[in-house]
Amino acid sequence: MVVAACANTDSLAARGDCASDALIVGSGNFPASETVANIYTEVLRVNGFKVDTEFDIGNRETYIPALRRCAISLIPEYTGNLLQYLDTDATATTAPDVNAALTSALGDDLAIATPAPGTDSDAVVVTRATADRWKLTSIADLAPHSKELKFAAPAEFAQRPGGLPGLRKTYGLDISDTAFVATPDGPATVRALVDGRVTAADIVTTSPAIAEHDLVVLTDPEHNFAAQNVVPLFNSAKKSDKAVAVLDAVSAELTTTELISLNTAVSGEAKIDPKAAALAWITAQGLNSPIA
Template sequence: MSMFKKGRIAAGVVAVGAIVALAGCASGDPTAPETGSAGASGDGIVVGSFAFPESEILGEIYAQALTAQGFDVSTKFNIGPRQQTIPALQDGSINLIPEYNGNLLAYYDTEFAERTTEDVDAALVDAVAADDLVVYASAEAEDKDAYVVTSEFASANNLTSIGDLAAVQPFSLGANPQFAELGYGIPGLASVYGVSDVTFVPYEDYGGPDTVKALTDDTVQVADIYTTSPDLKAKDLVVLEDPENLIAAQNVIPLLSSKIASDELQKALDAVSAELTTDDLIDLRNRVEGDEKASASTAAKDWLTEKGLI
């Protein structure tokens, strides 16, 4: 098994799968379209999403952008992990979903060696074709693990990249328990960047409030926090650069059934990808998950309007 195997996927499958199991008990068929009449036998586009807020926001962006271009669009959000979304794409329950290129490639090849956006995107073309699926251009926006420090710690120690941590050893690092064994975690930190004098402190919330608090109160000096976390801006945290691509690309990318693929659809989705940045995702998540509690639909509409896409 490759040292770079994606542990976040396995954990996410368990957590999201539990959510879907509960939802299924209450709402019946989890792959029936929520709005509109497009489905497996229709000519419309059914946009799906995973069962977490960021994915729903992205699904709304795709759906509203395509509707503005004259496509017949309906939505089916909060489906679950790839073990459910890929079959849904194949049977026509949905036919388009916002994906993440690195984790999607890992679904097809747990031993994948590609690290950069370009290499991962290129490998995906053949990987998804096996399921009669297609990917279009990925966005600059990424939601992936990152080595994060406070701005004070970065400034005091002249830290800009992961390799700079070698100069501040020993230090404590907080992350999910699996991080101690993942290829892009503690083992990769040592083998790729030569940083090995690290005290690992496990937290169960995957870059959530407990991990952030441990970082900001100096219980740990480095933490694994995802790159679209609203706390990065709210707490003035610094994402350390990864010039050696220890952590594989996780760019947002549209995944769709080849049955609906067309030049017009590609043009419309490429236009969205060309505008979407990681900072945008942070701001969108903050609006939906923060104090404002905006709906995913409202946040998506405002972003699309700002970018001149609707």
């Protein structure tokens, strides 16, 4: 296992072949990303592309440099968080504004296809008991309880503009270092909240745990969290008209409802393998034959 891990790390650190027609589809280190990456992979293969995969790479700070080096060719991304990663001064929050700003922020070595209508956004989430006790409906309602909170999220949330800094600036929700619980992934974040180890958490809006555990998503009236439409992100050298046409057909079907359904299949009680869930979805959407 150690040898395999080292090999994967080495392949991502090395410069890839930007001139080849072959594609390497990557994914982040969470189930929703891997599921969509499997969808991209299989539909591209159906349409005649030679495709390899590098899944479970890690966070944006790891996979964007790999993408720039052509160690991977493309990866599912989320428009708002990608924009804030590329431009820490970005202020766009609505989908049209985010998409316009993102196009300018990509530079010469990165490119996107058409964003999907489906969104998978960050949200501040509490248990029903906490929402009832403190009469919470929005993030603003939670701010007066800052000193009583423990807050769970992946480690990078502590530094990202839409994370703790944004919540502090936009709502006065001031989470101290000692009250912040860094979790390795989304399922661990959910467990921390459901088990009562924290009072609030950053959980994506497509998580099946929200309905499963009757959790409450607090509204974000000041738009701290930017629009997060799913979008294929390419190394510019690996983007082609045919690949864009194929992935645009995929994105057209990736509504928020479909993303929730996929996440429920993979991360809910059924625990379906991401590739199996992707293949079933592709067949259901009629994407299992070449796109005319």
